[in-house]
Amino acid sequence: MSVASVTSLPVKNTVLVENMSAVSREQRSAWLLSLPAIALMILFLIGPILSVIALSFTNWQLGMTNINWVGLDNYREMIGDSTFWKAFNNTLMYVGIVLPVSVIGGLLVALLVETRMAGKALYRTLFFLPVMGTLIAMSIVWEYILQPDFGLLNMVLSKFGMSGENWLNDKDTVIYVLAGIGVWHQLGYNLILFTSGLLAIPCHLYEAADMDGVPHGWSRFQLITWPMLGPITLFVLVITSIKAFQVFDTVAVLTQGGPGKSSEVLLHLMYTEGFEFFRTSYAASITVIFLFIILLITVIKIRFIDKRVHY
Amino acid sequence: MTGIKLSNITKSFGNTEVLKGINLDIKEGEFITLIGASGSGKSTLLRIISGLEQQSSGSITINDQDISTKRPKDRDLAMVFQSYALYPHLSVRGNMEVPLRMRAPLWQRMPMVRKINKKAHKVLKHIDRRVDDVASQLHIEHLLDRKPSELSGGQCQRVALGRAMVREPVAFLMDEPLSNLDAKLRVHMRGELTQLHRDLGTTFVYVTHDQVEAMTMPDRIALLVEGELIQVDTPDAMYNNPKHLKVAEFIGSPTINILPVTLSNEGRIMFDEQRLGSIGFGRSRANDSISIAVRSEDLKLVSTGTMKAIVTHVENMGSEKIVYACADWAKGPLAIKAGSQVTADIEQGGPIFLAMDIAKLMFFDHQGQRIVQEKIMQGVA
Ligand SMILES: Nc1ncnc2c1ncn2[C@@H]1O[C@H](COP(=O)(O)OP(=O)(O)OP(=O)(O)O)[C@@H](O)[C@H]1O
Ligand SMILES: [Mg+2]
Numbered sequence: 001m002s003v004a005s006v007t008s009l010p011v012k013n014t015v016l017v018e019n020m021s022a023v024s025r026e027q028r029s030a031w032l033l034s035l036p037a038i039a040l041m042i043l044f045l046i047g048p049i050l051s052v053i054a055l056s057f058t059n060w061q062l063g064m065t066n067i068n069w070v071g072l073d074n075y076r077e078m079i080g081d082s083t084f085w086k087a088f089n090n091t092l093m094y095v096g097i098v099l100p101v102s103v104i105g106g107l108l109v110a111l112l113v114e115t116r117m118a119g120k121a122l123y124r125t126l127f128f129l130p131v132m133g134t135l136i137a138m139s140i141v142w143e144y145i146l147q148p149d150f151g152l153l154n155m156v157l158s159k160f161g162m163s164g165e166n167w168l169n170d171k172d173t174v175i176y177v178l179a180g181i182g183v184w185h186q187l188g189y190n191l192i193l194f195t196s197g198l199l200a201i202p203c204h205l206y207e208a209a210d211m212d213g214v215p216h217g218w219s220r221f222q223l224i225t226w227p228m229l230g231p232i233t234l235f236v237l238v239i240t241s242i243k244a245f246q247v248f249d250t251v252a253v254l255t256q257g258g259p260g261k262s263s264e265v266l267l268h269l270m271y272t273e274g275f276e277f278f279r280t281s282y283a284a285s286i287t288v289i290f291l292f293i294i295l296l297i298t299v300i301k302i303r304f305i306d307k308r309v310h311y
Numbered sequence: 312m313t314g315i316k317l318s319n320i321t322k323s324f325g326n327t328e329v330l331k332g333i334n335l336d337i338k339e340g341e342f343i344t345l346i347g348a349s350g351s352g353k354s355t356l357l358r359i360i361s362g363l364e365q366q367s368s369g370s371i372t373i374n375d376q377d378i379s380t381k382r383p384k385d386r387d388l389a390m391v392f393q394s395y396a397l398y399p400h401l402s403v404r405g406n407m408e409v410p411l412r413m414r415a416p417l418w419q420r421m422p423m424v425r426k427i428n429k430k431a432h433k434v435l436k437h438i439d440r441r442v443d444d445v446a447s448q449l450h451i452e453h454l455l456d457r458k459p460s461e462l463s464g465g466q467c468q469r470v471a472l473g474r475a476m477v478r479e480p481v482a483f484l485m486d487e488p489l490s491n492l493d494a495k496l497r498v499h500m501r502g503e504l505t506q507l508h509r510d511l512g513t514t515f516v517y518v519t520h521d522q523v524e525a526m527t528m529p530d531r532i533a534l535l536v537e538g539e540l541i542q543v544d545t546p547d548a549m550y551n552n553p554k555h556l557k558v559a560e561f562i563g564s565p566t567i568n569i570l571p572v573t574l575s576n577e578g579r580i581m582f583d584e585q586r587l588g589s590i591g592f593g594r595s596r597a598n599d600s601i602s603i604a605v606r607s608e609d610l611k612l613v614s615t616g617t618m619k620a621i622v623t624h625v626e627n628m629g630s631e632k633i634v635y636a637c638a639d640w641a642k643g644p645l646a647i648k649a650g651s652q653v654t655a656d657i658e659q660g661g662p663i664f665l666a667m668d669i670a671k672l673m674f675f676d677h678q679g680q681r682i683v684q685e686k687i688m689q690g691v692a
Binding site: 202204205207208209210211212213214215218219223224227228230 | 361362363382383384388389390392394396397398399400409410413414417420474
């Protein structure tokens with residue numbers, strides 16, 4: 001039957017076969033071309049993530065030869081670990097300060113700089129400098145500034161008759177000081193992003209607003225600037241929150257999580273557990289939690305906000 | 312005087328003088344087009360009227376009120392931009408509301424106030440009704456809830472017009488509003504705009520570099536050349552009675568034929584040692600270089616004669632043909648408009664003979680000024 005139909009429709013059939021082989025050939029070359037990228041992604045991204053997730057269910061320690069499956073033990077330990085919760089809360093606190101202050105601050109400074117006639121480039125450069133310096137090097141500078149006896153900050157304060165604190169050694173101030181440095185570092189970056197967003201707003205919109213009698217100031221910001229900045233604001237929010245969750249350099253250089261555990265943060269805790277105490281599997285489970293938070297931010301961005309800010 | 316009056320407007324950007332003393336009276340209810348080559352300063356002039364740009368010197372009055380230094384929103388004008396300039400995140404209704412809403416005090420515009428406060432409710436209700444009216448006038452009622460990104464170019468143009476109309480301004484300023492539309496829609500919108508002007512009776516100041524728009528739509532045309540107004544006149548007068556060579560060159564398609572000639576020492580027009588007809592200018596213009604301008608439809612094809620030319624190419628426009636030719640005596644190319652029958656046997660490279668009606672010729676001196684007809688002495692022997 002099938003043979004009969006093949007012989008009765010020879011022309012159409014060859015065309016079909018040719019089409020199919022063309023499609024499959026195209027597919028094959030598509031896979032071939034993306035193979036290097038896929039291989040690299042598996043090797044450096046997906047592979048490590050999967051192995052970290054796997055490790056978090058074992059009791060393996062760096063250098064040990066035996067490895068046992070322990071199920072959720074690491075996670076159970078984590079839930080009962082006050083240091084983990086301390087680090088978790090500190091990280092949230094840190095993000096809770098750095099995110100709004102550096103985003104709103106960056107936007108305000110960008111607006112101020114852009115409305116100025118002269119010196120735009122100078123201001124942009126000044127605010128962008130902290131971004132260009134590596135945070136490790138900058139942390140050392142901050143250490144000198146915050147040093148209690150001969151640090152710049154306390155010297156200036158004493159000139160005004162105030163006695164400064166031992167900023168980095170006080171468990172009440174340390175996380176705020178770190179957040180301050182975080183804001184200082186991130187603000188310039190956000191400023192540049194917002195500036196590019198502001199420059200991309202077509203000026204004829206403002207001219208139309210002029211003709212339509214839209215008052216300067218708030219009304220104009222609300223009508224044009226803010227909605228037009230929507231997409232870039234979303235990007236800034238996501239980048240800033242991910243960067244803030246990743247706080248590590250300043251903690252490692254300035255406080256090592258101290259005093260007590262009052263400046264311990266997730267990434268630093270993971271580092272100490274993994275590379276100082278060699279509790280690799282426990283560090284892996286912290287990493288999994290960390291990755292989960294980052295994933296959550298991304299999903300929120302894609303799912304809920306992307307649709308609203310684009311027009 | 313009612314209407315818009317521009318006195319001695321100049322504008323410089325740095326060292327370049329873009330507008331050099333513009334004087335223009337725009338009557339109330341008039342449709343005037345500003346036309347000129349690219350870079351001649353049309354947009355700049357329009358923006359100065361609107362207040363988006365500040366003139367370097369000179370004054371503007373609207374209905375005898377000096378508005379030279381007023382801000383755009385206090386001039387009571389509306390502008391339609393070439394790029395439409397719609398607010399992309401607002402619906403069509405939202406866009407059209409802006410000029411009315413934004414003139415209400417801030418507290419009335421707050422969300423929810425409408426539900427609480429009677430006065431705010433009344434104001435906003437009035438705005439709603441006005442937007443509905445204008446939308447139905449422009450046939451865009453069904454688009455009111457769409458975003459600009461969901462509209463076609465022509466629909467965007469209508470919305471931009473609607474936004475300008477809701478407030479009933481003293482005048483509409485339009486900067487090449489149709490140039491982003493395709494040819495067919497442009498023709499359609501041209502008619503609609505003219506109709507709209509007739510319905511509204513409001514002043515239209517319309518910038519364009521499109522000849523057809525400039526000729527077909529307005530009451531008057533103002534031709535801007537390198538920052539100077541060369542002539543302001545009705546389309547008819549601009550075409551038939553240009554005061555300057557540049558006007559003659561700019562208006563009309565194909566471009567008017569220009570024949571440069573040198574007068575004899577008796578002031579007669581000489582073509583290659585041959586006298587043209589019986590007209591001359593007298594001895595005051597002896598040996599002057601002048602230009603004769605003649606429209607393509609005023610050149611006639613004849614079977615034989617002294618004005619011989621060689622056809623370079625022929626454009627078939629359907630009902631008529633435009634024959635392009637060159638001749639030594641013309642010192643350049645010529646365009647002749649003729650009916651299809653007359654031109655049936657004309658082919659590229661072939662010779663043709665021309666004749667022109669002396670009454671239809673226009674003469675311009677070497678500075679481009681029209682030599683007024685009375686000064687031409689008829690019948691100099
Ligand atoms: N903001 C500005 N700064 C400097 N020069 C300007 C500015 N705006 C316009 N010009 C100059 O002024 C001249 C006139 O510009 P304008 O935009 O008025 O021309 P236009 O007649 O509208 O031309 P087009 O038909 O191309 O729109 C141009 O030479 C332009 O380069
Ligand atoms: Mg222009």
